[in-house]
Amino acid sequence: MALKNLELFQLLTGVTRDVFELMLNALMVEYIKIHQIKGGNPSGTPVGLKLVIALEYWREYRTMRHMAFDYDMPVSTLCDCITWVEGILSQTEGFKIPELKEKFKQREEDGNPIRVVLIDVEEQPIERPKENQENHYSGKKNVTQQNINC
Numbered sequence: 001m002a003l004k005n006l007e008l009f010q011l012l013t014g015v016t017r018d019v020f021e022l023m024l025n026a027l028m029v030e031y032i033k034i035h036q037i038k039g040g041n042p043s044g045t046p047v048g049l050k051l052v053i054a055l056e057y058w059r060e061y062r063t064m065r066h067m068a069f070d071y072d073m074p075v076s077t078l079c080d081c082i083t084w085v086e087g088i089l090s091q092t093e094g095f096k097i098p099e100l101k102e103k104f105k106q107r108e109e110d111g112n113p114i115r116v117v118l119i120d121v122e123e124q125p126i127e128r129p130k131e132n133q134e135n136h137y138s139g140k141k142n143v144t145q146q147n148i149n150c
Contacts, residue, residue, distance in 0.1 A: 013052070014059040024051055026092040027085065045073070045081055053078060054085035 010016050015023070027047050045053075049071075057067060064082075068075040089095040104114050 012059070013055045015055065020051070020055075022094065023085075023089060023092075024048060026095070027051055027088050030088045045077065050081040050085050054082045057082050 006017055009020075013020060024047065027050070031047050053067065053071065056062070057064070064075050064078050068078045071078065107114055
């Protein structure tokens with residue numbers, strides 16, 4: 001029964017239980033660091049749930065709107081969860097992109113080359129100036145009105 005549950009876990013999340021624990025530990029360490037420095041109340045979304053949301057998003061390619069409905073949270077919160085998990089894991093040993101490239105090279109040397117790597121970029125946040133926006137935008141719209149007589 002336990003083996004079946006482990007297989008189901010990997011089927012649902014896309015990672016083994018050991019990899020999940022490594023990810024969760026890395027996220028918890030960073031979460032504790034952030035809250036020791038900043039202080040304040042912990043965020044409303046537990047770290048484990050943030051990881052599950054991110055894994056589900058990567059695994060199933062569902063839209064954030066559907067996932068937000070299922071988890072009963074705003075889309076922006078769900079997006080923040082996924083972005084936070086991606087940011088932390090991309091800086092964690094064992095999950096960095098250069099290390100993954102080395103694994104790809106190792107497969108090529110072993111005679112099992114990877115031909116294509118797909119990256120899903122369907123839902124990306126729009127880049128907008130957050131600070132000093134007045135330096136970039138005056139607030140005026142440059143629209144020329146023309147009177148057309150018919």
